Amino acid sequence: MNTDIPTDVMTIREMCEAYEVTPRTLRYYEAKELLTPIRIGTRRLFTRRDRARLALILRGKRFGFSLEDIRQTLDLYDRDGGLTAQRQKAYDLAVKRLAEMETQRAELDLAIADLKAELADAEAKGLVPRRAA
Amino acid sequence: MNTDIPTDVMTIREMCEAYEVTPRTLRYYEAKELLTPIRIGTRRLFTRRDRARLALILRGKRFGFSLEDIRQTLDLYDRDGGLTAQRQKAYDLAVKRLAEMETQRAELDLAIADLKAELADAEAKGLVPRRAA
DNA sequence: CGTCACAGTGACGTTAGCGTCAACTGCTCT
DNA sequence: AGAGCAGTTGACGCTAACGTCACTGTGACG
Numbered sequence: 001m002n003t004d005i006p007t008d009v010m011t012i013r014e015m016c017e018a019y020e021v022t023p024r025t026l027r028y029y030e031a032k033e034l035l036t037p038i039r040i041g042t043r044r045l046f047t048r049r050d051r052a053r054l055a056l057i058l059r060g061k062r063f064g065f066s067l068e069d070i071r072q073t074l075d076l077y078d079r080d081g082g083l084t085a086q087r088q089k090a091y092d093l094a095v096k097r098l099a100e101m102e103t104q105r106a107e108l109d110l111a112i113a114d115l116k117a118e119l120a121d122a123e124a125k126g127l128v129p130r131r132a133a
Numbered sequence: 134m135n136t137d138i139p140t141d142v143m144t145i146r147e148m149c150e151a152y153e154v155t156p157r158t159l160r161y162y163e164a165k166e167l168l169t170p171i172r173i174g175t176r177r178l179f180t181r182r183d184r185a186r187l188a189l190i191l192r193g194k195r196f197g198f199s200l201e202d203i204r205q206t207l208d209l210y211d212r213d214g215g216l217t218a219q220r221q222k223a224y225d226l227a228v229k230r231l232a233e234m235e236t237q238r239a240e241l242d243l244a245i246a247d248l249k250a251e252l253a254d255a256e257a258k259g260l261v262p263r264r265a266a
Numbered sequence: 267c268g269t270c271a272c273a274g275t276g277a278c279g280t281t282a283g284c285g286t287c288a289a290c291t292g293c294t295c296t
Numbered sequence: 297a298g299a300g301c302a303g304t305t306g307a308c309g310c311t312a313a314c315g316t317c318a319c320t321g322t323g324a325c326g
Contacts, residue, residue: 012273023273028314042274042321059244062237064197069311076251090254098248104195105190105241115231118209122163122224145303153325157284165283175304177292252278 009038009045018052029057034071052077063099063104073097142171143176143245152187162190167204185210196228206230 030044034057037044046054050079053074060070063071076090145156158230163177164217167190179187186207188202209221 004221009302022315024314027274034311044273057239062197063241063244064195078253087255091252094248094252098245098252101241101245101248105238105245107192108196108238108241111196112234112238115227115234118223119227119231120180120211159306161284177303201282212267252285 002115011053012044012046015051015054018051019058021054021058026054029054029067030069032071033130034067034074049078063101069097142180143184145177145179148179148184148187151184152191154187154191159187162187162200165200165204167200168208182211196234202230 010018012026015026016022016023026035026037026044026046030037033055035050037046037048037050039045055085056074057070058078059068060073073090073094075086076094142153145159146178148154148159149156155161159168159170159179162169168183168186170179170183172178189207189210190200193206194200206227208219208222233253235263
């Protein structure tokens with residue numbers, strides 16, 4: 001009994017400024033079924049849900065996941081939660097992603113340590129005047 | 134006084150199997166000046182240095198860095214170390230990359246925590262029978 | 267009522283990062 | 297010498313993730 005339009009929606013421009021993306025990007029994500037903004041006539045209105053998803057998308061991208069990878073796990077974050085097979089699959093995938101991310105975290109720690117060592121070495125050799133905290 | 138060929142070199146096939154990449158990839162990296170294998174006639178021989186660089190390349194890729202990003206910092210890892218402006222630039226860039234990686238680490242921790250919470254929530258709702266350690 | 271700024275829809279262009287194929291070039295082994 | 301095989305060089309192909317452009321639609325406003 002609440003089929004009307006949510007009040008806290010944003011236009012495409014507002015979205016772009018809020019998340020530093022272009023309209024093209026948002027339309028592209030919609031085409032790829034990552035976002036599902038409300039359509040008023042032809043115009044798009046992005047809901048709270050869209051914003052949450054967009055944040056997750058952008059985050060995922062920074063970790064090197066593809067949009068397709070991201071799309072497949074996004075559903076897990078939907079609160080409506082039917083006990084569908086769809087959702088079960090999303091869950092399974094998410095478990096795998098979690099493992100990947102933890103692996104990546106370990107690797108990242110290693111890479112950071114390595115890089116720090118290289119920098120320290122370069123400094124020790126007197127190559128640079130940098131002050132590292 | 135050691136201009137001859139290093140003994141611990143690898144052919145392109147050996148490299149491919151060792152690092153799970155294709156010949157195409159290695160040639161591509163060479164074309165992009167990420168690797169500089171020795172050329173015997175037309176054949177390539179990959180040195181210890183190439184292997185170290187390749188490992189760094191593959192690692193960088195997993196964190197979402199572009200090959201160009203990677204190329205620009207790789208020089209820092211070269212042990213020969215002239216005090217060139219080149220090297221100074223590599224150092225400066227590396228400092229920036231380090232900051233990026235630490236940001237990424239923080240985000241990754243957040244993302245992991247989020248995802249774990251979602252999974253726990255899904256389990257609590259009885260959506261799945263998974264046993265998480 | 268004109269226009270004007272913003273939104274939308276194709277459709278084509280672009281870049282990175284390789285895949286794929288064809289046509290050589292050398293070895294090496296028989 | 298011929299066969300075979302790993303390796304090389306173009307050259308073209310392809311996908312993801314958008315950019316860009318040309319055109320259409322439309323609500324607001326003087």
